[in-house]
Amino acid sequence: MLKRKALNGKWHSPTVETIENPDGSVMYIRREAIFIDDNWDIFIRSYIDNEGKMPFFTIHAKGNYIIGDKSPDIQDAVHVNFNNRARYVTAHIPSLVAMLNDTSPFDGEWIIDLEHDVSLKGCVLVPSIETCPVEYDIIKIQRNEIYFGDFTEEQKEDIKNFTKGDINPSEKVGICSTENRPRQLLKYPLIKD
Secondary structure (H helix, E strand, C coil): CCCHHHHCEEEECCCCEEEECCCCCEEEEEEEEEEECCEEEEEEEEECCCCCCCEEEEEEEEEEEEEEEECCCCCCCEEEEEEEEEEEEEECCHHHHHHHHHHCCCCCCCCCCCCEECCCCCECCECCCCCCCEEEEEEEEECCEEEEEECCHHHHHHHHHHHCCCCCCCCCCCCCCHHHCCCEECCCCEEEC
């Protein structure tokens, strides 16, 4: 069973990761996770290009976590509940800043390359803490690599239908629902520093 001691430290993407979103679009990201005792921070840095040279936006979240039972779907993986205490977003290009200024309920003005606290109201890129207080994930550690959960094709289809309005908003979809905890692993691991 996974112990906190095995998680402690900094983990990072060794390369730029290509992630397919439920709507079929593609994101290029690098991730960094920091675990200290029962606290966690994660940084997801998104890029416009697949080489990671042109920053698009950064999401930073933090909180504490609870290691749960073994995953019934993935051998040697465990359930982990990530309790959110804070969420931040940084926009790195002028067009995204303009879009966030037009669409986000942020009090104040979005400024390029400045981290904004979106914990209370969320924004188009991330939900508020009230909307998503806990992220229900899975983790597997293998040598110096850590794998987080990924949605199955069926789960991705549910998320896609939700974003199109084909699923009632009261229905639980996405990582903020215990019923929709990932049932497979991302193909990209993070490696320990």
